[in-house]
Amino acid sequence: MKVVKVSAANNTLSDPGAAVWNGIPGEAVPLAPAPVALTRDVSAFLTLSADHGRVRSVQVAALHNGEAIALRLSWAVAEPSDAIRDLDQFVDGAAALFPLARDANAMTMGAAGKPTNAWYWKAGKQDPYDVIAEGFGTTDRRTAEATGLSVSAGYAGGRWQVIFRRPLSGAGNSITFVPGKSTAIAFAVWEGRNRDRSGRKSVSGEFMPLHVGT
Numbered sequence: 450m451k452v453v454k455v456s457a458a459n460n461t462l463s464d465p466g467a468a469v470w471n472g473i474p475g476e477a478v479p480l481a482p483a484p485v486a487l488t489r490d491v492s493a494f495l496t497l498s499a500d501h502g503r504v505r506s507v508q509v510a511a512l513h514n515g516e517a518i519a520l521r522l523s524w525a526v527a528e529p530s531d532a533i534r535d536l537d538q539f540v541d542g543a544a545a546l547f548p549l550a551r552d553a554n555a556m557t558m559g560a561a562g563k564p565t566n567a568w569y570w571k572a573g574k575q576d577p578y579d580v581i582a583e584g585f586g587t588t589d590r591r592t593a594e595a596t597g598l599s600v601s602a603g604y605a606g607g608r609w610q611v612i613f614r615r616p617l618s619g620a621g622n623s624i625t626f627v628p629g630k631s632t633a634i635a636f637a638v639w640e641g642r643n644r645d646r647s648g649r650k651s652v653s654g655e656f657m658p659l660h661v662g663t
Protein backbone atom coordinates (compact mmCIF):
# COMPACT_ATOMS: atom_id res chain seq x y z
CA MET A 450 0.00 0.00 0.00
CA LYS A 451 1.28 3.49 -0.78
CA VAL A 452 0.84 6.86 0.93
CA VAL A 453 0.55 9.23 -2.06
CA LYS A 454 2.24 12.62 -1.78
CA VAL A 455 -0.10 15.52 -2.65
CA SER A 456 -0.06 19.27 -2.16
CA ALA A 457 -3.04 20.23 -0.06
CA ALA A 458 -3.76 21.87 3.29
CA ASN A 459 -4.10 19.63 6.36
CA ASN A 460 -7.85 20.31 6.67
CA THR A 461 -8.37 19.39 3.01
CA LEU A 462 -6.84 15.98 3.67
CA SER A 463 -9.61 15.31 6.24
CA ASP A 464 -12.39 16.28 3.83
CA PRO A 465 -13.83 13.13 2.15
CA GLY A 466 -15.33 15.31 -0.59
CA ALA A 467 -12.08 17.10 -1.40
CA ALA A 468 -10.86 16.80 -4.99
CA VAL A 469 -7.48 15.69 -3.65
CA TRP A 470 -9.04 12.26 -2.99
CA ASN A 471 -10.32 11.93 -6.57
CA GLY A 472 -8.20 9.52 -8.58
CA ILE A 473 -6.93 7.86 -5.37
CA PRO A 474 -8.87 4.62 -5.60
CA GLY A 475 -6.97 2.93 -2.85
CA GLU A 476 -7.30 -0.80 -2.46
CA ALA A 477 -9.83 -3.29 -1.17
CA VAL A 478 -8.30 -5.12 1.78
CA PRO A 479 -9.94 -8.47 2.59
CA LEU A 480 -11.00 -8.99 6.22
CA ALA A 481 -11.74 -12.14 8.24
CA PRO A 482 -13.13 -12.77 11.73
CA ALA A 483 -10.40 -12.31 14.38
CA PRO A 484 -9.13 -15.76 15.46
CA VAL A 485 -10.30 -15.30 19.05
CA ALA A 486 -8.94 -18.70 20.09
CA LEU A 487 -5.63 -16.82 20.35
CA THR A 488 -7.04 -14.77 23.25
CA ARG A 489 -7.73 -17.71 25.58
CA ASP A 490 -5.17 -16.46 28.10
CA VAL A 491 -6.94 -13.12 28.49
CA SER A 492 -10.59 -14.10 27.99
CA ALA A 493 -12.06 -17.62 27.97
CA PHE A 494 -15.44 -15.99 27.22
CA LEU A 495 -14.12 -14.34 24.06
CA THR A 496 -12.92 -17.69 22.68
CA LEU A 497 -16.56 -18.86 22.57
CA SER A 498 -17.34 -16.19 19.98
CA ALA A 499 -18.26 -17.70 16.61
CA ASP A 500 -20.46 -15.18 14.80
CA HIS A 501 -18.30 -12.06 14.88
CA GLY A 502 -16.52 -10.28 12.06
CA ARG A 503 -19.17 -10.19 9.31
CA VAL A 504 -17.52 -7.23 7.54
CA ARG A 505 -15.27 -8.86 4.92
CA SER A 506 -13.63 -5.97 3.09
CA VAL A 507 -12.39 -2.43 3.76
CA GLN A 508 -11.38 0.07 1.07
CA VAL A 509 -8.26 1.95 2.14
CA ALA A 510 -6.32 4.89 0.70
CA ALA A 511 -3.63 7.19 2.12
CA LEU A 512 -2.29 10.64 1.33
CA HIS A 513 0.32 12.97 2.83
CA ASN A 514 1.35 16.57 2.20
CA GLY A 515 4.83 16.44 3.68
CA GLU A 516 3.50 17.50 7.08
CA ALA A 517 0.47 15.33 7.81
CA ILE A 518 -0.79 11.91 6.75
CA ALA A 519 -4.44 11.04 6.10
CA LEU A 520 -5.79 7.48 6.04
CA ARG A 521 -9.23 6.84 4.54
CA LEU A 522 -11.18 3.69 5.40
CA SER A 523 -14.53 2.85 3.85
CA TRP A 524 -16.69 -0.24 4.33
CA ALA A 525 -20.24 -1.42 3.84
CA VAL A 526 -22.62 -2.03 6.73
CA ALA A 527 -26.38 -2.32 6.27
CA GLU A 528 -27.43 -0.96 9.66
CA PRO A 529 -24.97 1.55 11.15
CA SER A 530 -24.72 1.76 14.94
CA ASP A 531 -23.48 4.99 16.50
CA ALA A 532 -25.05 4.68 19.94
CA ILE A 533 -25.60 1.90 22.48
CA ARG A 534 -29.39 1.51 22.69
CA ASP A 535 -29.57 -1.85 24.40
CA LEU A 536 -27.55 -4.21 26.57
CA ASP A 537 -26.34 -6.34 23.70
CA GLN A 538 -25.67 -3.48 21.32
CA PHE A 539 -22.35 -1.85 20.58
CA VAL A 540 -21.18 0.86 18.23
CA ASP A 541 -19.37 0.54 14.91
CA GLY A 542 -15.64 1.09 14.94
CA ALA A 543 -12.50 0.93 12.83
CA ALA A 544 -8.78 0.92 13.53
CA ALA A 545 -5.41 0.93 11.81
CA LEU A 546 -2.47 -0.76 13.55
CA PHE A 547 1.23 0.01 13.08
CA PRO A 548 4.33 -1.80 14.41
CA LEU A 549 6.57 0.13 16.83
CA ALA A 550 9.10 -2.70 16.78
CA ARG A 551 10.56 -4.36 13.67
CA ASP A 552 9.23 -7.86 14.50
CA ALA A 553 5.94 -6.91 16.18
CA ASN A 554 2.97 -9.02 15.00
CA ALA A 555 -0.45 -7.63 14.11
CA MET A 556 -2.33 -10.85 14.82
CA THR A 557 -1.39 -10.64 18.52
CA MET A 558 -1.42 -6.82 18.58
CA GLY A 559 2.28 -6.90 19.44
CA ALA A 560 3.87 -8.60 22.44
CA ALA A 561 5.85 -7.65 25.53
CA GLY A 562 8.71 -5.44 24.34
CA LYS A 563 7.28 -5.43 20.79
CA PRO A 564 4.67 -2.68 20.93
CA THR A 565 2.11 -1.68 18.34
CA ASN A 566 0.27 1.63 17.89
CA ALA A 567 -3.37 1.85 16.77
CA TRP A 568 -5.63 4.65 15.64
CA TYR A 569 -9.13 3.76 16.82
CA TRP A 570 -12.44 5.37 15.81
CA LYS A 571 -15.73 4.60 17.59
CA ALA A 572 -18.99 5.77 16.00
CA GLY A 573 -20.73 8.51 17.95
CA LYS A 574 -17.46 9.75 19.49
CA GLN A 575 -15.94 13.08 18.38
CA ASP A 576 -12.32 12.12 18.96
CA PRO A 577 -10.44 8.95 18.10
CA TYR A 578 -8.18 7.05 20.48
CA ASP A 579 -4.47 6.61 20.03
CA VAL A 580 -3.84 3.13 21.43
CA ILE A 581 -0.65 1.34 22.48
CA ALA A 582 -0.70 -2.46 22.80
CA GLU A 583 1.92 -5.07 23.64
CA GLY A 584 -0.34 -8.08 23.12
CA PHE A 585 -3.89 -8.93 24.18
CA GLY A 586 -5.09 -7.49 27.46
CA THR A 587 -2.62 -4.61 27.34
CA THR A 588 -4.35 -1.97 25.23
CA ASP A 589 -3.78 1.52 26.58
CA ARG A 590 -6.04 4.25 25.20
CA ARG A 591 -4.39 7.66 24.92
CA THR A 592 -6.26 10.83 24.06
CA ALA A 593 -6.07 12.08 20.49
CA GLU A 594 -4.49 15.34 21.64
CA ALA A 595 -1.46 13.44 22.89
CA THR A 596 -0.40 12.71 19.32
CA GLY A 597 -2.37 15.25 17.27
CA LEU A 598 -4.64 12.53 15.87
CA SER A 599 -8.02 13.61 14.45
CA VAL A 600 -10.84 11.89 12.59
CA SER A 601 -13.71 12.81 10.28
CA ALA A 602 -16.46 10.25 9.74
CA GLY A 603 -19.74 9.90 7.91
CA TYR A 604 -22.26 7.23 6.86
CA ALA A 605 -23.88 7.45 3.42
CA GLY A 606 -25.04 5.06 0.70
CA GLY A 607 -24.73 2.05 3.00
CA ARG A 608 -21.07 2.76 3.81
CA TRP A 609 -19.04 4.30 6.60
CA GLN A 610 -16.19 6.56 5.50
CA VAL A 611 -13.61 7.45 8.12
CA ILE A 612 -10.50 9.62 7.60
CA PHE A 613 -7.78 9.63 10.26
CA ARG A 614 -5.25 12.47 10.13
CA ARG A 615 -2.07 12.97 12.14
CA PRO A 616 1.30 14.73 11.78
CA LEU A 617 3.87 12.56 9.95
CA SER A 618 6.21 12.67 12.92
CA GLY A 619 4.87 10.90 15.96
CA ALA A 620 4.93 12.40 19.45
CA GLY A 621 6.19 10.19 22.27
CA ASN A 622 5.80 6.46 21.83
CA SER A 623 3.90 6.51 18.49
CA ILE A 624 4.46 5.63 14.84
CA THR A 625 6.45 8.03 12.64
CA PHE A 626 6.16 8.19 8.85
CA VAL A 627 9.20 9.19 6.75
CA PRO A 628 8.74 10.06 3.05
CA GLY A 629 10.69 7.57 0.95
CA LYS A 630 10.62 4.96 3.73
CA SER A 631 8.27 2.05 4.48
CA THR A 632 6.50 0.86 7.60
CA ALA A 633 3.57 -1.55 7.87
CA ILE A 634 -0.17 -1.47 8.56
CA ALA A 635 -3.12 -3.69 9.49
CA PHE A 636 -6.82 -2.98 9.90
CA ALA A 637 -9.78 -3.92 12.09
CA VAL A 638 -13.50 -3.17 11.75
CA TRP A 639 -16.21 -3.63 14.39
CA GLU A 640 -19.92 -4.00 13.52
CA GLY A 641 -21.93 -2.81 16.51
CA ARG A 642 -25.22 -4.43 15.45
CA ASN A 643 -23.38 -7.76 15.36
CA ARG A 644 -22.18 -7.19 18.94
CA ASP A 645 -18.60 -6.74 17.77
CA ARG A 646 -16.25 -5.17 20.42
CA SER A 647 -12.68 -5.75 21.68
CA GLY A 648 -11.52 -9.02 20.05
CA ARG A 649 -14.90 -9.65 18.37
CA LYS A 650 -14.12 -7.96 15.05
CA SER A 651 -12.94 -8.34 11.46
CA VAL A 652 -9.18 -8.08 10.89
CA SER A 653 -6.92 -7.84 7.84
CA GLY A 654 -4.35 -10.38 9.03
CA GLU A 655 -0.64 -9.82 9.43
CA PHE A 656 0.99 -6.46 8.72
CA MET A 657 1.23 -5.39 5.07
CA PRO A 658 3.92 -2.99 3.76
CA LEU A 659 3.05 0.73 3.74
CA HIS A 660 5.36 2.86 1.60
CA VAL A 661 5.38 6.63 2.15
CA GLY A 662 5.75 8.35 -1.25
CA THR A 663 7.98 11.39 -1.97
Ligand code: HEM
Pocket residue numbers: 483484485486487488491495544545546555556557558567568569580584585586587588590635636637647648649652653654655
Ligand atom coordinates in the same frame (compact mmCIF):
# COMPACT_ATOMS: atom_id res chain seq x y z
C1 HEM B 1 -4.83 -7.00 12.91
C2 HEM B 1 -5.41 -5.88 13.19
C3 HEM B 1 -5.92 -5.44 14.56
C4 HEM B 1 -6.22 -4.15 14.91
C5 HEM B 1 -6.13 -2.94 14.02
C6 HEM B 1 -6.70 -4.17 16.30
C7 HEM B 1 -7.09 -3.03 17.00
C8 HEM B 1 -7.55 -3.03 18.31
C9 HEM B 1 -7.88 -1.84 19.08
C10 HEM B 1 -7.81 -0.42 18.58
C11 HEM B 1 -8.28 -2.24 20.32
C12 HEM B 1 -8.69 -1.34 21.51
C13 HEM B 1 -10.15 -1.33 21.61
C14 HEM B 1 -10.61 -0.53 22.82
O1 HEM B 1 -9.86 0.24 23.39
O2 HEM B 1 -11.78 -0.73 23.15
C15 HEM B 1 -8.22 -3.68 20.33
C16 HEM B 1 -8.56 -4.43 21.42
C17 HEM B 1 -8.52 -5.79 21.41
N1 HEM B 1 -8.13 -6.62 20.38
FE1 HEM B 1 -7.36 -6.04 18.58
N2 HEM B 1 -6.68 -5.46 16.77
C18 HEM B 1 -6.22 -6.26 15.74
C19 HEM B 1 -6.06 -7.62 15.79
C20 HEM B 1 -6.55 -8.39 16.81
C21 HEM B 1 -6.62 -9.84 16.77
C22 HEM B 1 -6.15 -10.70 15.59
C23 HEM B 1 -7.19 -10.24 17.96
C24 HEM B 1 -7.54 -11.62 18.45
C25 HEM B 1 -7.21 -12.71 17.86
C26 HEM B 1 -7.44 -9.04 18.76
C27 HEM B 1 -7.97 -9.04 20.03
C28 HEM B 1 -8.25 -7.91 20.78
C29 HEM B 1 -8.73 -7.93 22.17
C30 HEM B 1 -9.01 -9.18 23.02
C31 HEM B 1 -8.91 -6.60 22.56
C32 HEM B 1 -9.46 -6.09 23.91
C33 HEM B 1 -8.55 -5.26 24.65
C34 HEM B 1 -7.31 -5.92 25.11
O3 HEM B 1 -7.20 -7.13 25.02
O4 HEM B 1 -6.40 -5.18 25.51
N3 HEM B 1 -7.05 -7.93 18.03
N4 HEM B 1 -7.77 -4.14 19.10
